[in-house]
Amino acid sequence: MNISDEEKIETLGAFEISEKMVELAKINAKGNPYLNAGRGNPNWINKKARLAFSRLVEFGIEESERTISDGDLVGYTELEGISKRLVQFLAPQTNETDQFLVLCLDYLKNKLGLDLDDVVKEFIDGVLGNLYPSPNRVLKHTEIILNQYLQSVLYNGVDLANDTTLFPTEGGSAAIVYTFNSLKENKLIKPGDKIAINTPIFTPYLQIPVLNDYELVELDLSSKEEHNWEIDPTTIDKLNDPELKAFFLVNPSNPGSKALDDTALKEIKKAVMNNPDLMIITDDVYGTFVNDFQTVYSVVPFNTLLVYSYSKLFGATGWRLGIIGLHKENVFDKLIKELPSEEQAKLNKRYNLVVLDTEEMSFIDRMVADSRSIGLYHIAGLSTPSQIMEALFSLTHLVVSDISDDYIEASKKLVNERYEKLHAALDYAKDESAKNAKYYSMINIYHLAEEKYGAEFSHYLETHYEQIDFLINLAQKNGIVLMDGVGFGANPGDLRVSEANLPTKDYQKIGQQMLELLNEYYQAFKKQS
Structure with missing residues (x-):
């Protein structure tokens, strides 16, 4: 790209720039594997809540067949005794997901003091999506569950x-x-x-x-x-x-x-x-x-x-x-x-x-x-299936919040490992403070240039190229997509790396490829000098 093209791209938003980088990275000059560390979409999921959602759908269909059953056309659910029928449906002795649902019922009844028939009816109609949201702002019992979750993970006592x-x-x-x-x-x-x-x-x-x-x-x-x-x-x-x-x-x-x-x-x-x-x-x-x-x-x-x-x-x-x-x-x-x-x-x-x-x-x-x-x-x-999904995600934490949430700990460990690999590969200063979520890293390419090759080269890089030039070449030559920090209100040269969306081993590769490209700029600098 010429300077004029780069100046035009710089006028776009950070995510729109990232999409342009994706196009370049997929056909990169070196034939490297395409690695997109630009987006914050995690490459892991919580399986427990999703499996529980599926089991509730299965039970909901069985419940609906009690009232009308004509081929694929089945009926409506009934409130009275629905929680007892759910317990009879579940097999916690052999099914790990059912064990979780039993824990949820115990939590809802004994910790929150909710009527189980009312809650189960809300959950089953919710996952089936057979009714408009009512109340339309938030389902009654779902709001109680979501509030307990937010208090547990955000309010610090x-x-x-x-x-x-x-x-x-x-x-x-x-x-x-x-x-x-x-x-x-x-x-x-x-x-x-x-x-x-x-x-x-x-x-x-x-x-x-x-x-x-x-x-x-x-x-x-x-x-x-x-x-x-x-x-x-x-x-x-x-x-x-x-x-x-x-x-x-x-x-x-x-x-x-x-x-x-x-x-x-x-x-x-x-x-x-x-x-x-x-x-x-x-x-x-x-x-x-x-x-x-x-x-x-x-x-x-x-x-x-x-x-x-x-x-x-x-x-x-x-x-x-x-x-x-x-x-x-x-x-x-x-x-x-x-x-x-x-x-x-x-x-x-x-x-x-x-x-x-x-x-x-x-x-x-x-x-x-x-x-x-x-x-x-x-x-x-919000759609009722989505609201119940929020409640189930919340319950995966709430039923173990008195002990330790292994899922949350595993997620923190995963992003930390990726953070460590990236910073070790770059030999870039780490922030080990307790307040660092480590979900993203901000790498300033001018600071990195000064650390590796001195202040004169860093000044050359900053004054001889558009601030987006390194980002474009990283995609175009090396197949790696990062995000421009300027679009987030950061300084020119700040690049955002997501520690969420790539296999852990790839973060070392990203660091190595950034240094390899930086060296190419340095060689050009030496020739010009």
Whole structure:
């Protein structure tokens, strides 16, 4: 590619650039195996919940045949005695999946105090997908289970399960879109409003605010490589600005892969005391990869909207399983009630099609309505099979949470092994702090160049080539795809490597190929010198 082509590619988003690199890598000049470490899609899955889902479907069909059975046309399920019939259906003595389902029933009855007939009926109708979601925001017992899971893995001992309202969504991506849309529709953010974003960050949080739909003014709260991608407490001081409407962050960060430490959490709490109407949106999809993780939501629940996704931990990106969580008493509802009367009147007109008392309609229920353009509110909500899948994933953790979750530990061990292999191959500094999720690595090619060949060569690389040149050649010549960090709000030369989606042995190859290509640049530098 010539410089003009590279400049055009640099105008694209990080994921769009990655797709261009994929095209080049598949036909790379050296005939190397194509290795795409650009995407965060894990190459492992949780089998226990999926097998349990399958068994519930099987039982659900048997249940349906009790009422109508005419070839492939079978009937409806019945509430009375359904849990007893499920127990009779299961064979825990010989079937490991059935053992898990028995543990689930015991947990639901004895730990959560739920009526088993009601729960099993919800689960069976849910996996069969034979009814509209009802309640449409979230199924009744499923919400209780999801709340227990979020409390166990994200809140670090803070008790919020009974005070949190949930809205399952089509993945974390839908949660992000719904959040921005409802903030706008409910006049909580307006064109020209100032918002803060902790960068580097997942690209939509940078791209959405500047669209014509929003036209927000972004204030960058950046984390730096020299601080191991930890947010500087002095940077958090910017949140004290009363003109600042909202603060968006991913925690642990993407692509920095770093969770907020106790100091940062305390500083955010202080900032909220000084700026009590600040709206915080925290995306905690990688939280389970950090020991003793604590979400911002558990520190300032009144001000925080929580986004979570099951996709990364459970290998479920295709299922599209996300959640929005909001405290029953929150700043979003408060600010809506404080809007000028003319704005209130417009909102009343918007939502009075679906509720009688629009002024009492909570922000999270407005999100549900907005997600289906109001008119389809009566059939809104995440599909029931997807909701039950979220509940089953949650239960794989909850039934063992008093002991140790071997699955979560195995997932952390796997990404750690890959992290170690990549950094060892590159001989690049590792971040061994407890807050590093290690789901991604950020490798700055200019820093690597200076470490291997000196500052003069690093300066040459930076000044003689477009910042995307190394990324393009890595794909075009060596068949390896990484992601450009600039699209995430990082610095030129920062490359994101996902430790999730390739066999462990390939991370050593990626490191070796990066050094091989870097040496080619160095040889060109020596000739020119």
